[in-house]
Amino acid sequence: MSKNTADQAFVREHNLSSVLRLIHTQPPISRAQLAVITGLNKSTVSSLVDELLARKLVHETGNNTGGAGRPATLLEINPQAGLIVGVELGVDFVSVAVTDFLGNIIWRRREDADPTEDQEKMINQALRIVKEAMAAGEKKNIRFLGLGLATPGTVDLKEGVLIFAPNLHWRNVPFGKIFSEQTKLRVFVENDANAAAIAEHLFGTARQSQDFLFVFAGVGIGGGLFLNGKLYRGKNGYAGEIGHSPIMADPSQTVCHCGNRGCWETYANQYSIIQRVQARLEVKRTSIIPKLIAEQNSPITIPLIKQAADAGDREALDSFTEAGHAMGQGFAGLINIFNPEKIILGGPLSIAGEYLLPAIKETVTRHSLPESDQQAEVLLSPFGPDASLIGAIAIVVDDVLSKPMNIERR
Amino acid sequence: MSKNTADQAFVREHNLSSVLRLIHTQPPISRAQLAVITGLNKSTVSSLVDELLARKLVHETGNNTGGAGRPATLLEINPQAGLIVGVELGVDFVSVAVTDFLGNIIWRRREDADPTEDQEKMINQALRIVKEAMAAGEKKNIRFLGLGLATPGTVDLKEGVLIFAPNLHWRNVPFGKIFSEQTKLRVFVENDANAAAIAEHLFGTARQSQDFLFVFAGVGIGGGLFLNGKLYRGKNGYAGEIGHSPIMADPSQTVCHCGNRGCWETYANQYSIIQRVQARLEVKRTSIIPKLIAEQNSPITIPLIKQAADAGDREALDSFTEAGHAMGQGFAGLINIFNPEKIILGGPLSIAGEYLLPAIKETVTRHSLPESDQQAEVLLSPFGPDASLIGAIAIVVDDVLSKPMNIERR
DNA sequence: AATTAGTTTGTTGCGGCAACATACTAATTA
DNA sequence: TAATTAGTATGTTGCCGCAACAAACTAATT
Numbered sequence: 108m109s110k111n112t113a114d115q116a117f118v119r120e121h122n123l124s125s126v127l128r129l130i131h132t133q134p135p136i137s138r139a140q141l142a143v144i145t146g147l148n149k150s151t152v153s154s155l156v157d158e159l160l161a162r163k164l165v166h167e168t169g170n171n172t173g174g175a176g177r178p179a180t181l182l183e184i185n186p187q188a189g190l191i192v193g194v195e196l197g198v199d200f201v202s203v204a205v206t207d208f209l210g211n212i213i214w215r216r217r218e219d220a221d222p223t224e225d226q227e228k229m230i231n232q233a234l235r236i237v238k239e240a241m242a243a244g245e246k247k248n249i250r251f252l253g254l255g256l257a258t259p260g261t262v263d264l265k266e267g268v269l270i271f272a273p274n275l276h277w278r279n280v281p282f283g284k285i286f287s288e289q290t291k292l293r294v295f296v297e298n299d300a301n302a303a304a305i306a307e308h309l310f311g312t313a314r315q316s317q318d319f320l321f322v323f324a325g326v327g328i329g330g331g332l333f334l335n336g337k338l339y340r341g342k343n344g345y346a347g348e349i350g351h352s353p354i355m356a357d358p359s360q361t362v363c364h365c366g367n368r369g370c371w372e373t374y375a376n377q378y379s380i381i382q383r384v385q386a387r388l389e390v391k392r393t394s395i396i397p398k399l400i401a402e403q404n405s406p407i408t409i410p411l412i413k414q415a416a417d418a419g420d421r422e423a424l425d426s427f428t429e430a431g432h433a434m435g436q437g438f439a440g441l442i443n444i445f446n447p448e449k450i451i452l453g454g455p456l457s458i459a460g461e462y463l464l465p466a467i468k469e470t471v472t473r474h475s476l477p478e479s480d481q482q483a484e485v486l487l488s489p490f491g492p493d494a495s496l497i498g499a500i501a502i503v504v505d506d507v508l509s510k511p512m513n514i515e516r517r
Numbered sequence: 518m519s520k521n522t523a524d525q526a527f528v529r530e531h532n533l534s535s536v537l538r539l540i541h542t543q544p545p546i547s548r549a550q551l552a553v554i555t556g557l558n559k560s561t562v563s564s565l566v567d568e569l570l571a572r573k574l575v576h577e578t579g580n581n582t583g584g585a586g587r588p589a590t591l592l593e594i595n596p597q598a599g600l601i602v603g604v605e606l607g608v609d610f611v612s613v614a615v616t617d618f619l620g621n622i623i624w625r626r627r628e629d630a631d632p633t634e635d636q637e638k639m640i641n642q643a644l645r646i647v648k649e650a651m652a653a654g655e656k657k658n659i660r661f662l663g664l665g666l667a668t669p670g671t672v673d674l675k676e677g678v679l680i681f682a683p684n685l686h687w688r689n690v691p692f693g694k695i696f697s698e699q700t701k702l703r704v705f706v707e708n709d710a711n712a713a714a715i716a717e718h719l720f721g722t723a724r725q726s727q728d729f730l731f732v733f734a735g736v737g738i739g740g741g742l743f744l745n746g747k748l749y750r751g752k753n754g755y756a757g758e759i760g761h762s763p764i765m766a767d768p769s770q771t772v773c774h775c776g777n778r779g780c781w782e783t784y785a786n787q788y789s790i791i792q793r794v795q796a797r798l799e800v801k802r803t804s805i806i807p808k809l810i811a812e813q814n815s816p817i818t819i820p821l822i823k824q825a826a827d828a829g830d831r832e833a834l835d836s837f838t839e840a841g842h843a844m845g846q847g848f849a850g851l852i853n854i855f856n857p858e859k860i861i862l863g864g865p866l867s868i869a870g871e872y873l874l875p876a877i878k879e880t881v882t883r884h885s886l887p888e889s890d891q892q893a894e895v896l897l898s899p900f901g902p903d904a905s906l907i908g909a910i911a912i913v914v915d916d917v918l919s920k921p922m923n924i925e926r927r
Numbered sequence: 928a929a930t931t932a933g934t935t936t937g938t939t940g941c942g943g944c945a946a947c948a949t950a951c952t953a954a955t956t957a
Numbered sequence: 958t959a960a961t962t963a964g965t966a967t968g969t970t971g972c973c974g975c976a977a978c979a980a981a982c983t984a985a986t987t
Contacts, residue, residue, distance in 0.1 A: 112555045113531045114946055115972050118523040122973090125521050139936055145522050148974050153937060170981095177936040177981040271888065318752055330854075334749050341856025342728055345891045348853040443758040444740075444854070446751025478681065481755045524973055525944050532946085549963055558947050563964065580954095586962025587954040 122147060123511050126155045130165050130182050131508060132314060137171060137179030156182065161516040164188045164208075164507070184209055188507075189252035189514075190244045192292065193499035194233055195299065196258045198222050198274050198326070201229070202496045203236045205244045208252065208507070210310050210500055214243040226277060234289050241290065252507055252514065253293040255499035256282050257302035261344040267296040270344065274326065295502045299323065300347055300454075301338050302498025303488070304331025307451050309501045309508075311494075312486050319449040320441055321488070322349070323495075324456035327364075328372040328437070334445070349441065350376070374433035377456055381407050383426040394422040413459045427462035434463060435470025442475045442483045453488030460487040532557060533921050536565045540575050540592050541918060542724060547581060547589030566592065571926040574598045574618075574917070594619055598917075599662035599924075600654045602702065603909035604643055605709065606668045608632050608684050608736070611639070612906045613646045615654045618662065618917070620720050620910055624653040636687055644699050651700065662917055662924065663703040665909035666692050667712035669739075671754040677706040680754065684736065703923075705912045709733065710757055710864075711748050712908025713898070714741025717861050719911045719918075721904075722896050729859040730851055731898070732759070733905075734866035737774075738782040738847070744855070759851065760786070784843035787866055791817050793836040804832040823869045837872035844873060845880025852885045852893045863898030870897040 126141055142152045159165045166185040170178040188208035195202040199222050204215040216236055220229050237254070244251065260272025267283015287294040297305070304321035307313040313321075313333065321331035328350030332339040340346050350372030351363065363370035373379060384407055388394060396407070396415045405411060415423035438450055452460055452467070468485050475481065490497045507514060536551055552562045569575045576595040582588040598618035605612040609632050614625040626646055630639050647664070654661065670682025677693015697704040707715070714731035717723040723731075723743065731741035738760030742749040750756050760782030761773065773780035783789060794817055798804060806817070806825045815821060825833035848860055862870055862877070878895050885891065900907045917924060 111535050112557050112946095113523070113528040115525070115528070115970085116946095118525065118528060118945095118972060121523045137936075142937095147522050149937065150939080150975085151973055154972090177934075177983095179936060318749075318756075334744055335747065337745065339728075339744050339749075339855075342858045342893070343856065343891070345856035345886070345888065346854065348856070348886060351850070351853045351886060440761070443761045444756065445749075446753065446755035446758070448752045476755070476758060476761060478755065481753070483752070525946090526973095528945060528972095547963075559964070560948085560966080561946055564945085582955075585956050585960075587964075589963060 120510060120512050122151070123155050123158060124509050126152065127159055127164060127511050128508050130159075131184050131309075134183035135168055135171075135181035136183075137181055139179055141182075159511060162188075162511060162514045163517065164511055164514060186211065187249055189250045190247065191252050191500050191503045192237060192240055192244070192254040192290070193496050193503070194237060194254065194256045194286075195493075195496040195499055196229070196233065196256065196275075198259065201233045201236060202493070203233070203240050204496055204500065205240045206500050207249075208504065210497065210504065213247070214240055215496075216240070222275065226280065230280075230285060234286070237286070237290060251292050253295060253503040254286055254290055255295045255297065255302070255501070255503040256286060257297055257299045257495040257499040257502075258282070259299050262296050262298050263344070264295075264297065267294055269296065293503075293506075295506060297498070297502045298331075298344070298347075299495040299498065300329040300331040301340070302331075302502055303453050303490070303494035304333045304338060304451075304498070305505055306490060306494055306498040306501040307453075307488065308333060309504055310497060311489050312451060313449055316448045318445065318447045319451065320445060320447050321451050321453060321494075322438070322441075323454040324375065324434070324452060325377055325454040327376055329454075330441075332445070349437065371433075371437040375430055375437060377409055379433070380409065380412065380426055380430045380456075380459075383429055384412055384422060387422040387426060391422055395420050396422060409456060409459060413462070416459070416462050424462060427459055428466045431463040431466025432470045435467040436474060438467055438485060439471045439474035442471065442481070446481060447483050449484045449486055451486045451488050453490065453494040455492055457488055457491055457494075460491075530920060530922050532561070533565050533568060534919050536562065537569055537574060537921050538918050540569075541594050541719075544593035545578055545581075545591035546593075547591055549589055551592075569921060572598075572921060572924045573927065574921055574924060596621065597659055599660045600657065601662050601910050601913045602647060602650055602654070602664040602700070603906050603913070604647060604664065604666045604696075605712075605903075605906040605909055606639070606643065606666065606685075608669065611643045611646060612903070613643070613650050614906055614910065615650045616910050617659075618914065620907065620914065623657070624650055625906075626650070632685065636685075636690065640690075640695060644696070647696070647700060661702050663705060663913040664696055664700055665705045665707065665712070665911070665913040666696060667707055667709045667905040667909040667912075668692070669709050672706050672708050673754070674705075674707065677704055679706065703913075703916075705916060707908070707912050708741075708754070708757075709905040709908065710739040710741040711750070712741075712912055713863050713900070713904035714743045714748060714861075714908070715915055716900060716904055716908040716911040717863075717898065718743060719914055720907060721899050722861060723859055726858045728855065728857045729861065730759075730855060730857050731861050731863060731904075732848070732851075733864040734785065734844070734862060735787055735864040737786055739864075740851075742855070759847065781843075781847040785840055785847060787819055789843070790819065790822065790836055790840045790866075790869075793839055794822055794832060797832045797836060801832060805830050806832060819866060819869060823872070826869070826872050834872060837869055838876045841873040841876025842880045845877040846884060848877055848895060849881045849884035852881065852891070856891060857893050859894045859896055861896045861898050863900065863904040865902050867898055867901055867904075870901075 125145055138152050138156055142149045163185055165182050167180050168183050171181050186207040186209045191206050193204045199220055201220050202217040205213045258269055259274050261270045263270055269280040269282055271278050282296045283294045300323040313319045317336040319333050323329045330347040330349040332347050351370045363373045399411055412423045488494045535555055548562050548566055552559045573595055575592050577590050578593050580588040581591050596617040596619045601616050603614045609630055611630050612627040615623045668679055669684050671680045673680055679690040681688050692706045693704045710733040723729045727746040729743050733739045740757040740759040742757050761780045773783045809821055822833045898904045
């Protein structure tokens with residue numbers, strides 16, 4: 108049975124996690140404040156804090172003097188609690204980072220990968236970088252808390268298996284087994300958009316939010332759904348395919364790679380913006396974009412269009428605004444369905460966030476239901492294109508915060 | 518603080534609830550089987566069962582002989598555990614039912630209500646029927662476990678206040694206070710679509726499902742989102758407005774009452790079907806619908822169109838099929854977003870479910886993403902137009918199953 | 928400067944309680 | 958009678974709550 112019952116160990120674990128999360132969210136904080144906030148007895152809090160101290164997950168950091176009475180001993184997360192390795196597998200790159208327990212990056216590297224090469228080669232490339240990363244980390248002489256891996260596709264969390272990634276054409280890859288054998292670390296595998304959502308919850312703009320959506324915009328549009336204080340994955344991990352709402356059934360529209368017509372993402376993904384620009388360039392010749400293309404000997408890309416927009420190019424700016432409106436329509440639908448606190452835009456397209464966001468917000472306001480308390484904040488991810496890499500770190504941190512008992516005393 | 522910590526009382530409550538829910542879901546069942554399924558110790562299960570017996574929530578029911586060894590004493594829910602009053606407030610009717618703890622209806626009545634009358638009058642009408650219902654129930658000489666009320670609009674669950682119901686033009690109605698003062702019962706207030714979803718989870722077609730959607734189709738299209746094993750309500754209770762996905766922004770389309778154009782519900786609600794029929798009648802004259810209208814001296818309604826469909830009327834059948842395809846497009850989008858186990862169609866429109874469902878399923882298959890394990894079952898609610906009334910009962914039952922300690926021993 | 932009162936923090940020891948382990952009794956089949 | 962399975966009784970473990978207490982400070986007064 109899937110552990111649906113509770114016992115004393117559960118109580119201890121749960122309260123330990125509550126206290127640790129509070130120290131993580133509101134540092135520095137005293138035992139007395141923890142007792143007030145949690146409703147636990149002072150003595151219980153002391154005992155729990157001792158447990159966390161013994162595991163070196165938190166440490167005492169000076170006294171809070173000022174008011175009357177005995178000064179409080181303040182607690183905060185111990186960044187030296189351990190190191191974490193994060194791996195992001197993209198369609199055409201591998202990114203690896205090492206951070207401390209607070210998510211501060213200590214080492215990182217990103218390498219291009221050839222998606223036409225076979226699977227084993229790309230995995231070996233990732234393993235090689237990870238080993239370098241660990242060698243760099245080991246100099247610090249701190250234990251490793253685990254390795255997180257973010258990948259496109261659906262994932263079996265428990266087994267650490269990538270079930271299916273359409274973009275990579277991969278099926279049933281046992282990342283958990285492979286990486287734990289090679290690194291001897293605890294390995295956590297998660298979908299990239301979900302990982303990014305957890306990053307926002309732990310380190311980003313959704314630290315207090317129970318209900319928010321992370322929209323991952325790039326080649327397609329995917330989503331991480333954070334609902335009722337946890338990730339929602341659906342029956343078998345496919346939840347969050349928000350880009351394929353097929354309602355726009357107008358048959359004159361572009362055919363989506365999913366085989367249907369009128370999918371939201373065909374109006375608001377990377378390629379749609381490039382198309383908009385191309386269409387405009389055929390008519391108008393005042394744009395600086397052709398010059399940039401020639402100078403950089405590059406095809407039209409989002410970074411290039413952004414560069415043009417930065418320089419005030421009208422065609423670039425208008426293309427982003429158009430795409431922003433299309434994106435906003437999808438956002439408005441999501442707001443009506445989910446009534447979230449926030450929607451956070453991330454992924455490759457978010458590098459143009461400053462140009463997309465005003466149009467998105469305008470359309471959202473126009474299209475979502477009018478009740479004022481129903482409005483959701485629309486935000487840009489602070490992690491930009493690194494959201495999933497930070498997410499890979501975050502899933503390890505989150506596991507430690509959830510189950511501090513798993514970390515050994517020493 | 519919102520009780521984020523656990524103690525021994527929590528453990529007891531939680532395990533008691535687990536055991537009770539198992540007896541509810543898989544009756545009849547023995548203590549030994551409960552111990553195996555829950556993983557709890559046999560002696561613990563015995564103690565928990567004693568607690569439930571003392572509260573008369575379950576009872577022993579014969580022995581399971583057959584195999585070797587001592588025969589098991591089987592347990593099941595005690596229908597006589599108590600009576601429940603359910604109230605559904607519709608836009609133009611009030612429905613009240615009394616059931617036993619298993620949801621078997623003992624008494625029921627439905628009265629039309631005049632939505633143009635003022636609020637107080639409608640509430641008094643409801644209270645009058647509730648008092649009759651309770652008088653009928655009291656003859657049984659069993660305690661009442663509580664009263665559930667399902668209403669359109671958003672609800673503050675804790676306070677039992679209807680925050681806002683656009684269809685009724687009501688704001689801030691303290692149903693909880695009013696009904697508990699008048700009946701001396703514990704009162705639970707819930708949104709109608711959410712209540713219906715809980716009914717499906719407890720009594721209907723979603724008994725085993727952790728992730729499913731209830732689609733309430735009538736004047737509009739609303740949804741109850743059951744995710745991660747519980748209802749999802751969003752930031753402030755507005756979640757589930759699935760009918761207003763504004764993606765179909767084609768400006769030639771009908772303006773939705775929400776002020777936008779192209780909302781899903783304008784293509785698939787009651788009125789859209791009536792419109793389809795009207796448009797067809799202007800062209801074709803072979804339909805029997807005009808005859809039915811004349812005979813019954815009634816405007817075109819869904820029941821009337823269904824009557825025509827039952828008689829094989831082509832225009833009626835084709836109208837339902839068309840609407841079913843529109844509905845299916847929305848379903849497909851929901852399946853992509855939520856990856857649910859099931860989508861259940863209920864509400865007034867579901868009386869025509871047999872004609873809508875084939876078209877819905879066809880469109881769903883065509884429009885949702887192809888992975889086979891991503892498919893969701895599309896089902897008709899077994900409660901038809903009574904889904905929310907049963908839901909009002911279900912929210913009380915669910916509370917008892919969640920917190921059996923609240924029910925007194927005797 | 929010394930003293931006293933008052934306040935807040937954190938610890939200690941004890942009691943209550945829930946689940947668990949173990950050893951038992953009960954009721955049946957072979 | 959032996960084997961098997963169901964359920965009960967007893968004692969143990971471990972967690973939290975409670976209340977008293979020690980510690981460390983500020984503030985006011987002498």
